[in-house]
Amino acid sequence: MELSYQEKLTLIKLSEVGRTKFEELVKRTGLDQVAVMRAVLGLQSKGLAKLYEKSERVVKLTETGRKYAEIGLPEWRALAVLKEKKKATLDDLGNVLSEDELKPIVGLLRKEGWASVRKEDGKLVLEITEKGLNAEERPIDAALKLLTEKKTVPLDEIEGLIPVKELKRRKIAEEDSVTERFVEIAPEGAELVKGGIELKEEVSNLTPELIKSGKWREVEFKRFNISAPVRRIYPGKKQPYRAFLDKIRKRLIEMGFIEMVSDSLIETQFWNFDALFQPQNHPARDWTDTYQLKYPKSGHLPMEELVASVKAAHEHGGDTGSRGWGYVWSPERAMLLMPRAHGTALSGRQLARGVEIPGKYFTIQRVFRPDVLDRTHLIEFNQVDGFVVGEDLNFRNLLGILKRFAVEIAGAKKVKFLPDYYPFTEPSVQMSAYHPELGWVEFGGAGIFREEMTKALGVDVPVIAWGIGIDRLAMFKLGIDDIRYLFSYDLRWLREARLVW
Numbered sequence: 001m002e003l004s005y006q007e008k009l010t011l012i013k014l015s016e017v018g019r020t021k022f023e024e025l026v027k028r029t030g031l032d033q034v035a036v037m038r039a040v041l042g043l044q045s046k047g048l049a050k051l052y053e054k055s056e057r058v059v060k061l062t063e064t065g066r067k068y069a070e071i072g073l074p075e076w077r078a079l080a081v082l083k084e085k086k087k088a089t090l091d092d093l094g095n096v097l098s099e100d101e102l103k104p105i106v107g108l109l110r111k112e113g114w115a116s117v118r119k120e121d122g123k124l125v126l127e128i129t130e131k132g133l134n135a136e137e138r139p140i141d142a143a144l145k146l147l148t149e150k151k152t153v154p155l156d157e158i159e160g161l162i163p164v165k166e167l168k169r170r171k172i173a174e175e176d177s178v179t180e181r182f183v184e185i186a187p188e189g190a191e192l193v194k195g196g197i198e199l200k201e202e203v204s205n206l207t208p209e210l211i212k213s214g215k216w217r218e219v220e221f222k223r224f225n226i227s228a229p230v231r232r233i234y235p236g237k238k239q240p241y242r243a244f245l246d247k248i249r250k251r252l253i254e255m256g257f258i259e260m261v262s263d264s265l266i267e268t269q270f271w272n273f274d275a276l277f278q279p280q281n282h283p284a285r286d287w288t289d290t291y292q293l294k295y296p297k298s299g300h301l302p303m304e305e306l307v308a309s310v311k312a313a314h315e316h317g318g319d320t321g322s323r324g325w326g327y328v329w330s331p332e333r334a335m336l337l338m339p340r341a342h343g344t345a346l347s348g349r350q351l352a353r354g355v356e357i358p359g360k361y362f363t364i365q366r367v368f369r370p371d372v373l374d375r376t377h378l379i380e381f382n383q384v385d386g387f388v389v390g391e392d393l394n395f396r397n398l399l400g401i402l403k404r405f406a407v408e409i410a411g412a413k414k415v416k417f418l419p420d421y422y423p424f425t426e427p428s429v430q431m432s433a434y435h436p437e438l439g440w441v442e443f444g445g446a447g448i449f450r451e452e453m454t455k456a457l458g459v460d461v462p463v464i465a466w467g468i469g470i471d472r473l474a475m476f477k478l479g480i481d482d483i484r485y486l487f488s489y490d491l492r493w494l495r496e497a498r499l500v501w
């Protein structure tokens, strides 16, 4: 039978005692705990030893017990006062005993024969006796000492000193049960040791020295059991949601999209709304739907020319043939600052900056909107926004791209589109994907940017655009049914979460 060095050593050490606690065996071998456990399991599978568990009734100190271990049992503290004063009243004892301890103290001292009790002027007076003067350690003291030293003591051992009932009655100790692992040698194991085992140190590392010196010919190499159970380790890794976002970024770049970046989470209303042809009196611009910055309140508007064409589009449609929204556009309003409410703000910025035609752009943005937190709503979430610009693009192209996103990138099994409204797109759609537990989950909007928007920003060809609530899609990939988990500190989830791609 082939045994590893560690198995041999463990077996030899075990044979010296026949049966022992696992921890004891660890000490005897001088190996570490994991190695011994592996050796024992190895020996067990070869029928040479047996590992088993046994529960044992034990006694341990209570909170009160631990206190007594520190400051002394009440009867000893009372006795100290009596020793000093010879005679004492209950009031005197009250200085060293708590109210609870005081009540039974007379009975206790009398039972031990350490004091006699008299009434003097209507008051109880205790006087120390000869036995009190020579008081010695009692079984209860021995038990308290033992429990203090060992923390847990087998029930039998305590019973040998004092009935455990007694300790429980005085609330000094309580019973508990602990499970211990034992290892026992099997007859075959004992036999093998008797026949003699050659204990040859094994080499687990083939070093250059071993090779050069030719020593490798003599040494014994350690065999590794690669199917042995091992402890799980949790190495550092990317937060699962971060990993998801990074993967999407990579996918889009692979698909030829250019990333639009921003180093700020704060946006002017101009870029968040106005540049997207969203009228200033649009209800979604109220505080109910977006946050506003308290300080500073306002930022800067871009180039005058651009501001003028956006203003013209809002007021009368600019040169698009549209009548616009028909109101007086306010630059002050457009200057107000806010945490970005959608990634589309960056699409507007990019169009104004200039784009490749044809071209594809995307951005992954943290956005902010007041909402009631629940399993599908966050007030701070991430959107993947993007657009494709090109001469011959149409609505069907848009739906095709979106479907590909939802299925390929987010792994949705089914997708559906419904007509919707956005001030900056016409036509507009809303997209939903099917989640096995949540049913249909709305995950974004899309459409063709209106001419009033694109022309004002200087782009004269169709632009199809979308904004996807990527967090909801992350739920699909990460197999979770509560969106709040994306930002969870739950270590178990952080360790176990697996991106299924």
Ligand SMILES: N[C@@H](Cc1ccccc1)C(=O)O
Pocket: 341, 342, 343, 344, 385, 422, 425, 428, 444, 445, 446, 447, 465, 466, 467, 468
């Ligand atoms: N920005 C929109 C989504 C959208 C983007 C682009 C075009 C149409 C719609 C939202 O936040 O819901």
